[in-house]
Amino acid sequence: MKRQGSLDIVDPARIAKLGSFSVMRGRLAIMWKFAWSVGATAAINPTLYLLSVGIGVGKLINAHSGSVDGVKYLTFLAPALLATAAIQNAMDETVFPVLEGFKWTKSFFAIHSTPISGKQIANGVLLAAMVRTAFSVSVYGVVVYLFGGFTSARGWLAIPIALFAGAAFGSFIMGIAASAKNDDSFFMLLSRFVMMPLFLFSGTFYQLGSMPIYLRWIGWISPLWHTTEIGRFFTYGHHVSAAMMVLHLGYLAAMFIAGIKISHRAFEKRLMK
Amino acid sequence: MHQSNNSEILINAKGLHKSYGDFTAVNGIDFQVKRGESFGFLGPNGAGKSTTMRIIAATLTRTDGELTILGKDPAVKGPEIKAHLGVVPQADNLDNALTVEENLYIYGRYFGLSKKFVRAKIEDLLEFAQLVDKRDVKVEALSGGMKRRLTIARALVSEPEILMLDEPTTGLDPQARHILWDRLFRLKEEGVTLLITTHYMDEAEQLCDRIMVMDKGSIMAEDSPTGLIKNYSTKEVLEVRFGSERNQQIAPELKQLASRIEVLPDRILLYADDGEALLHTLNEKGLHPNTSLVRRSSLEDVFLRLTGRTLVD
Numbered sequence: 130m131k132r133q134g135s136l137d138i139v140d141p142a143r144i145a146k147l148g149s150f151s152v153m154r155g156r157l158a159i160m161w162k163f164a165w166s167v168g169a170t171a172a173i174n175p176t177l178y179l180l181s182v183g184i185g186v187g188k189l190i191n192a193h194s195g196s197v198d199g200v201k202y203l204t205f206l207a208p209a210l211l212a213t214a215a216i217q218n219a220m221d222e223t224v225f226p227v228l229e230g231f232k233w234t235k236s237f238f239a240i241h242s243t244p245i246s247g248k249q250i251a252n253g254v255l256l257a258a259m260v261r262t263a264f265s266v267s268v269y270g271v272v273v274y275l276f277g278g279f280t281s282a283r284g285w286l287a288i289p290i291a292l293f294a295g296a297a298f299g300s301f302i303m304g305i306a307a308s309a310k311n312d313d314s315f316f317m318l319l320s321r322f323v324m325m326p327l328f329l330f331s332g333t334f335y336q337l338g339s340m341p342i343y344l345r346w347i348g349w350i351s352p353l354w355h356t357t358e359i360g361r362f363f364t365y366g367h368h369v370s371a372a373m374m375v376l377h378l379g380y381l382a383a384m385f386i387a388g389i390k391i392s393h394r395a396f397e398k399r400l401m402k
Numbered sequence: 403m404h405q406s407n408n409s410e411i412l413i414n415a416k417g418l419h420k421s422y423g424d425f426t427a428v429n430g431i432d433f434q435v436k437r438g439e440s441f442g443f444l445g446p447n448g449a450g451k452s453t454t455m456r457i458i459a460a461t462l463t464r465t466d467g468e469l470t471i472l473g474k475d476p477a478v479k480g481p482e483i484k485a486h487l488g489v490v491p492q493a494d495n496l497d498n499a500l501t502v503e504e505n506l507y508i509y510g511r512y513f514g515l516s517k518k519f520v521r522a523k524i525e526d527l528l529e530f531a532q533l534v535d536k537r538d539v540k541v542e543a544l545s546g547g548m549k550r551r552l553t554i555a556r557a558l559v560s561e562p563e564i565l566m567l568d569e570p571t572t573g574l575d576p577q578a579r580h581i582l583w584d585r586l587f588r589l590k591e592e593g594v595t596l597l598i599t600t601h602y603m604d605e606a607e608q609l610c611d612r613i614m615v616m617d618k619g620s621i622m623a624e625d626s627p628t629g630l631i632k633n634y635s636t637k638e639v640l641e642v643r644f645g646s647e648r649n650q651q652i653a654p655e656l657k658q659l660a661s662r663i664e665v666l667p668d669r670i671l672l673y674a675d676d677g678e679a680l681l682h683t684l685n686e687k688g689l690h691p692n693t694s695l696v697r698r699s700s701l702e703d704v705f706l707r708l709t710g711r712t713l714v715d
Contacts, residue, residue, distance in 0.1 A: 136486060
């Protein structure tokens, strides 16, 4: 092959437009190597949860009080699990790969020595995380549907909402992961002191109103609660006032915008250090 | 096809300066690199070579001074400059989970190159890096030398105007180093401008047309390898050992006989244009060293002369 030279074959303007997608494709190529585990997790997780908690615990609750929020326990639980799955998937693809890219394989520095900018790397990582999240949440949605978890025709709208929550939480966590100095304990701290309380105190298994007032704040700051509220509105007609709907969506949008900003800054800073 | 003009200046630095708080990593250096040249930064660890390389590669901003690469300022036009650079960092940063071929393909796509072009280019690069039979092997299973060659091949996927190599052969065994030198020599023949940092004098002598000797962020000297040796050393060097105790004692006496001497912990270097003749004189005077060796001057001697220290401590 005769050498043409980069002056003739590389077009920086094109990369400025499409670079984020090139990074996304690179990330997806790596993810594809672990496709079986992503796929299996996506299908097995909801099945196990819905069987054990939805049906098992549900039977107990339904026998005791007949319903929660006017619906069967599984119907009540499903949108919360959907949102949790979205957030968990987004986190899996925005924490570990970010620590890897900056510290372990340093592959982000390799990408950054091409015309691709730090912002585009951050965008690409998030886009790839969203591709995986969309897949996992869709599988989750199918399983919920098969368990009879959607009682409303517009129930499927809980899926894009969950995806949006994944993007909001994922971008935010990605920014923090990119700024983390001590990477070794970061993941452990995050899962024990952030993910676990959010999962338990965001009105996932019960309505947030049944918590004493001094614990409800965890739900209020948790993207999971906001997402679950919207999800329940769609899947079974849970009552959400227009004002609260704006608040829920606004909260997620604000988190998304802040997350992107923090990520962009953290990526640019760390790659130029 | 762009016209290649051999006197065209690709890199122009004036008063280039980089400091981190109180620490000065690069202390106002000036240099120029012409198209097709093979330019080396020689110096010990911490001399400021890698910092200079990263500033040129637009992945670190300078504190002060002027710098243009292909006529553009990297602090302003980073991506436009990076479009024409091939960067080989000190430590390989390949995607370990991907195969050799996938690494090349994905990297090519980061330059916005078409699938067709990258597919065809990969065949050339696999050949060049002697990795044809490893194309479907995951990077984590490759040897150090293979990873290094793959990193270099990856940097060439976009047919860069300037290939930048930061310590290309550090950590490689002698055989792997020679394979790599051979590959780099071929690139030089193709007219690719090479920028190399190294603390190996033999590497600098083998690969570079012009060398900038750096120490503590400053330029100590700049010339061709032969020019440096001519200006800063004698033609030959006589290395003698009298045993670590006697080396110090005997040094003043030896000083009278050679144009310059260097007393190292284990040996004494005597600089002279005729080493054998000097050894003869030593023996005549009854100074019989335990061991002796006459060799040609190298860049190591130049560095010792300029800084009073050896390159590899």
